[in-house]
Amino acid sequence: MKRTLFIITAFIVLCALTNSTSLRELYSKPVNEWPRPTIDSGVVWEEMAPLPKENAWVEGLKDPQAQLGRLLFFDPRLSRSNQISCSSCHEPDLAWGDGRRVSLGNDHLQGSRNTASLINVFIYDNLFWDGRAGTLNKQVLGPLGAHHEMDMDAALLPAKLQAIAQYDSLFNEVYPGQPITVDNIATAIATFEKTIRSRRSKFDLFMEGRVNALSDQELEGLHLFRTKARCMNCHYGPYFTDKQFHNIGLTYYQRKYEDLGRYNITHNIADIGRFRTPSLRDVAYTGPYMHNGLFPELLGVINIYNSGMQLSPKPGQENDALFPKTDILMQPLQLTANEKSALVAFLHAISAKPLHVARPVLPQ
The missing domain is CATH 1.10.760.10 (Cytochrome c-like domain)
Known part of the structure; x- marks a missing residue:
């Protein structure tokens, strides 16, 4: 009986090894x-x-527009309460998501959907789970104005940032001769988000x-x-x-x-x-x-x-x-x-x- 069990066990192990070897041979091609x-x-x-062998993150460090977007991405002053930033739901240490079942935003209000990771967001033609944003710029503006996310009136945001002296200077460096606008806020953040890619x-x-x-x-x-x-x-x-x-x-x-x-x-x-x-x-x-x-x-x-x-x-x-x-x-x-x-x-x-x-x- 023991000999029979040994033979059966040895056969199973041999089959497993043979299958593994054949797969490795197939996929070594x-x-x-x-x-x-x-x-x-x-x-x-x-x-x-x-x-691809690239390092978009490092390249982004050389791009003033991406670096302005990085500051905006992490700045809670983009929200009405001055407490919630883009990074509140897209935390780098959590693979640019938030680890929650659904998002949590302004006044601790919950969303109805899971926060999608921003890793490789640059590849998509349509953003959000339902594809409602046709560009990354539009995706940026969605959470900004949502009452259960950042709850910020986008029309008021340029003046809010203009009043911060260093932002006024930085925007002028990236967009010379232009006032701070919602469009260039969104463009800067989108430019930064395009650097977030898989290793x-x-x-x-x-x-x-x-x-x-x-x-x-x-x-x-x-x-x-x-x-x-x-x-x-x-x-x-x-x-x-x-x-x-x-x-x-x-x-x-x-x-x-x-x-x-x-x-x-x-x-x-x-x-x-x-x-x-x-x-x-x-x-x-x-x-x-x-x-x-x-x-x-x-x-x-x-x-x-x-x-x-x-x-x-x-x-x-x-x-x-x-x-x-x-x-x-x-x-x-x-x-x-x-x-x-x-x-x-x-x-x-x-x-x-x-x-x-x-x-x-x-x-x-």
């Missing part, structure tokens, strides 16, 4: 020779790629030829991400996002936490329940997850996708034109517990620890 990912018909996608991770090293940069479990997660888990239907390219909007079944229709997403902006029935696909870069540090922040752990997110989230109307909802339809890209995956763990490991492998950022001395 150039990326164009990797196994083709599982992509549904009609999905326009691009291959995984390492982050290169062990995955980037792996893609550049360091074949042992990923562990066996992380490598299995990479393969699952590309194949059985179907992740690359929406998360691809160097930033792991299609930058599109999808309904993944988290609308909570006619229940607590209901949020119809992009539909509230476009009023197009096809947009009911759709939210922007976030980049998965640094995802290990940007929780809690999803637009409502209801998922504190990556494993919980994977469980959502594993289920497929294809929802059926309840009695009385059969003819409801607003009943949300989960995206057909969502399908049951039948992942095992070990496969889920491997996916989590891979998501950690594409995440780099947040850069520690010292807060600037503010103008007086």
